[in-house]
Amino acid sequence: MNLEYSEAKRKNRIANGLRRRLAGLRERDSGIWRYGIVLLWMLSGTAAALAALGMPTGFGTTFDVVAGFLLSTAGMAISSWTVAVLLALAGARVPRFTIGGFLYTGVIVYCVLMYSDLGWKASLVFSAACTLVTLAIGLAVGAIAVLSVRRRLLAIGVAALAALVTIVSIVGVSQPASEDRAADGDREVAKGDGEVRALSVIPSDPSQQGSYSYRYLTYGSGKDKHRADFGEQADMRSSSVDASAYIKDWPWLRKQFWGFDETALPLNGRAWMPDGDGPFPVVLMVHGNHLMENFSDDGYGYLGELLASRGIAAISVDENFLNYSTWSGIPDQDMKLRAWMLLKHIQLLESYNEQEDSPFYNRLDLERIGLLGHSRGGQAAAMAADAERWFSEDADLPKNGTYRVKAVIALAPTDTEVDGGKPELRDISYLTLQGAKDADLVNFYGDRQYGRVSFSGHTDAFKASLYIEDANHSQFNTSWGRSDNALPAGLFIRPKKMLEAEDQRQIANIYVSAFAEAVFHQSKQYDALFRDYRAGSEYLPETRYFNQYEDGDFRPLVDFEGEDRTSPSPGVAAEATNLTEWRQAEALNRQGESKEGKGAVLEWRDEASFSLQLVPSLVGGLDNDEILMFSLANMGRELEANTEAFEDPDEIEALQKAVESPLSIDIELEDLSGHSARLPLDEFMQAEPQVATEFTWLPRLEAVVSEGKFKDTEEPVFQTYELPLKDFTDANPDFDPAEWTRITFHFNEGPGKVMLGNVGLTAG
Structure with missing residues (x-):
């Protein structure tokens, strides 16, 4: 007790x-x-x-x-x-x-x-x-x-x-540890007089509406839970498609949100259709990966309206149900599936084109198809254009010969390997645009696809790229907002001095419209724009641009694929004077990954030169109508990382000046008789300083945000230079292009560093 x-x-x-x-x-x-x-x-x-x-x-x-x-x-x-x-x-x-x-x-x-x-x-x-x-x-x-x-x-x-x-x-x-570099966006770059030599300035603004009136309409499943345009208000009904052969992981939450799974994916599209009998070329536009719940397919209406006004049917394809969600992730095979869905839309258009009660009846020219994609959509467009690589055994897709993809347009595309392969386009015109202030895809992946586009010769197809200093990723789509990163990451990742959304989309309007006119209407009036962006400077927003161009007439002379630097290509011998570095290497992006192209890396302290001796059989029989064409990337900013190698204060001062200024380069051509002509490169186009971008508002965060994704502020970006041989014969009438045997790059001031890419000839 x-x-x-x-x-x-x-x-x-x-x-x-x-x-x-x-x-x-x-x-x-x-x-x-x-x-x-x-x-x-x-x-x-x-x-x-x-x-x-x-x-x-x-x-x-x-x-x-x-x-x-x-x-x-x-x-x-x-x-x-x-x-x-x-x-x-x-x-x-x-x-x-x-x-x-x-x-x-x-x-x-x-x-x-x-x-x-x-x-x-x-x-x-x-x-x-x-x-x-x-x-x-x-x-x-x-x-x-x-x-x-x-x-x-x-x-x-x-x-x-x-x-x-x-x-x-x-x-x-x-603030950055060094105050010597001017802040991004505040640096003044010396400009040339902007004169375009041997190329005509484009006669009109391709971003202006054309002469066609057009109609907006939609097609869809009729059962969409979130958008009436694809639901009860759809102008045409489309059947769903079974993608279970390509995807198995469709989470329960994803099914609850959309109301369907991988066995019943809808074919939804927004169409801008020109008035008239046609038949009209067709451009299918597809978005990239964005938050699934924030729909992306209505973000290219500005392009759809412009293309339709110029006699081209434009369709924005809905693939939002393949996008990422915080709650249900992203399908494992989403890249292949995005391309597969594009092909299913082409198949649907084939049927609409044959239905008498369809607004598309006999009005679509499926032999003239263009695929335009943004981000992952840009890669999907290229994959769909190279469909045999992934879908050769799929009997439920449209058959070869019933349609033809003539063009691919990629806005800031991805370029990942899918099933061990990447798209390789042949005799298909290709255009890619990339912003240097793209905080989503910080690397110019479209540059890699550009290198995998080839031509068989005697074709109207061509390829072009445009690198835009102050453009970002999201503003190509009107629905994605200004920031490339969702909150809260967007609080820290904010590049300085970005283009306004209207200006960035103006660039897209100009290039996409001009490209479509060139490919689908065989118009030559905008050719100069792709060869030299300055041809459109009257209409382009103020920022810096870098462009590459190549067509079926291009004849490569030097590709720098040889193992020996003194023999960079068959029939070519190289030699150098006063270079502190000379090697052949892969071009690398910000993350040190290959850009899938090689070149000669050349570095110098003071005056230096680099020569390429060509066997007569490579260039025999040339005349003044030919154009010397080569690609060059200014890599001067890489010298900043090695300032310890410069002990003299005057050298360090010269380095800082060189990094922020165009390079002084002369090009000299010599014939078998020893007659030569030497011209300054900046008479044709300046070798602009390399683009450097700070992505965060606290510079010291660059190395830690997104696991160091932004720590390298730049990547080598090639610019194509065109030098008509006529200019050399004008400078020295004794120089004979038919006996041309040597090209020498004279670097007049130092220090400097470049990567020299493909050297070749093209028709004037």
Whole structure:
């Protein structure tokens, strides 16, 4: 009995002790600590709301933000109570709820920053700093609130001064280690007079509406849960397609959102159809990977309207159901599936073209098809154009000979290997556009596909590329917004001095329209634009451009594929004078990956030269109508990384000047008789400084954000140069192009570094 009484008394004593400790659970969170808790609550809720914007549910932005804030509030309440109880039981005489809220807020901010690909170290530092500063501000506000009016004003002034000093200090710390380089976007680059030699300026603006009126219509399943244009308001019904041969992983959440699985993918399209009998060429446009819940297919209406006004049927293909979702991921075979869906749309158009009750009846010329893609869509377009590589055994696709893809247009495309292969286009015209401030695809992958386009000769097909200094990834699509990165990552990844959305789309309008006119209407009026971007300078927005061009008439002389640098190609011997580096190498992108093309890397300190001796059989029989064509990439910024090799202050100063200025290069041609003509390259086009881009607003973040994705600020980008042989004979009438045997590149000033690409001839 006594034992039972003692045990009960002991338990009662423990219970009373616990009650006493828990009785004052909140007493130390009064006063100024309450203000700290409120501000921590606001910070954690804001962080959660920002994260919610980056992982939409499909119920709308307001729902996502409110849900994120409320869930964070519930999480903070639970966490604060849990920590407070544990601290009370431990007998800690501290503001327990404040500590609980502080810990919760720090964890939430850290998780959000990690979700932004900031890296664990930077996320830890930023989250700790943000949480501490927020708590300090809250406590300061609480302290000011209990002061008299006079003291309150004084305290506010001191706090404002302290905040100003803190901001100035942070800005100072965030500056690059070297102040010698001008800030991106503020650098002035010396410009030439803009004269286009031996090429005509385009006669009109290809971005202007053409003479055709057009009709907008849609086709779809009629059952779309989210868009009436593909649901009950669709102008035409289309049957679903079974993609189960290519995909198995269709999560339950994805099926709930869309209302279908991989066995019943819809064929949805937005069409801009020219008025008239036709038949009209067809351009199918397809978006890339974006958040599934934020639809992408309506983002190319500006291109659809322009093409239709110029007598080209344009169709924007819906593949949103193949895109990424925070809640259901992305299909494993999405790249192949994107291309397969394009082919199924071509098959659908074949049937519409034969249906008498269809608006497309006998009005589509399926022998003149263009495929335009953005991001992953750009790769899908090239894959669909090379369909036999992946779909040769698929009997349910349109048959060879029933249609013909004549052109592929890729806006900032991907270029990943699929089933061990990549598309290789032959006698298909190709155009690719890329922004240097693309924070999604920081590398110019379209450059690699450009290199895999070949011609059999005597073809009208050609290929062209355009690299745009101030363009980004998303603004080619009107639905993707200004930032290339969803929140919260978009808070940190913000390149300076980007083109306005209208200007970036103006570039797309100009090049896509001109390309379509050249390919589908055999118009020659815009040819000069692809050979030299300056031909369209009257209409192009102000920024820097780099372009490449090649057509079926191009005859390569030197491709630098040889193993020996002194014998870079069959029938070619190379020699150099005063070069500090001379090697043949793969061109590399920002991540050190191959751009799938080789060239001669040439570096010099002072005056230097590089010569290529050609056997007579390579160039025999030339006349003044031929044009010397070569590609050159200015790699001068790579010298900045090796400034320790320059000991003389004058050399370092010269290096900084050289990096920011066009190169001084002369081109000399010599014939078998020893007669030569030497001309400055900048009389034709300047060798512009390399483009460098800072992607984050804190330069020191470049190396840590997205696992170092942005740490290299530039990649070598080739520019095609055209030098008519007539200009050399004008300079020296004794020079005989028919006996041309040597080309020499004279580098007049140093230091400098370039990569020289393909050298060849083309028709004038």
